[in-house]
Amino acid sequence: MPIDGLATQLRKGVIEYCVLAMLKEMPRYGGEVIQMLRARGELVVSEGTIYPLLSRMRSEGLVETEWRDTPGGAPRRYYRLSRSGQKAVAQFRDEWFRFRDSVDSIFRNGVKP
């Protein structure tokens, strides 16, 4: 597998949960989520894909939305984690740490019996 394709595959699996996790502390609007992802580097290539992702998570009931006024600007749609969204984040967190530890242990220590 070419290494570019590998990065894309890895991103695909985790981006949804990263976005959900970012909504954990407080509701955020799409542009804010994108800025946060941008600040963390390699997580997203096409920033516009975050919007269909948010829209899909809303139709799946993982997030809820509300419009909020912004001083001197157009209203923004804020995304808030729903109960099932919180559950999904917690589940991913556990799964991810286990998964990461297994992969790390192989790459750090090799596979000695």
Next chain:
Amino acid sequence: MTATHAAQLVDEYLQRLERELTDLSPDSRNEIIDEIRRHIAEERGGLADESDATLMNLLERLGDPGDIAAAARGSKKPRTSIATTRRFGTLEVLALILLVAAWPVGAILLWVSKTWTTREKLLGTLIPPGGYAGVLLIMSTFHWITTASEAGPAWVDVTVGAVLFTISLVALIAPVGMIVYLATRLRAR
């Protein structure tokens, strides 16, 4: 850069996005386009000095409309999957009825239908061969056997009678059983 040129770049981008999103439900499509339009407006508001290059960079960071559409489809199965699900209509219902009522016609319809697999068609044709007509034909030979067995000792006569009774029972239930099986295969996928 002139304001008209900037507006043109943004419009072209949004139009391409709209075209790429045509297979989505109107609600999702409008939501995504609306959010991206707002995003562009907001990012442009934050630009200290808007030039062709900064605006093009902004749109490039958003990504190709095709990628955004692909993300919108996400885990949803592509539309082609609908075509591979089984459909059945009058032909299949007729085939099932005629397998009982008029076996040769029913068997032909069974094979004409594209809904059943070859294995299911074979089973449907061979169990029992000839449908009820076949069953009756087979059963009509039984009296030869019973006549022959009557000549022997009593226990042979009783055993043969019991075996033939069982075979008749199975043979009479088999066609109905097969119709039920074929019907469940219609609903299975």
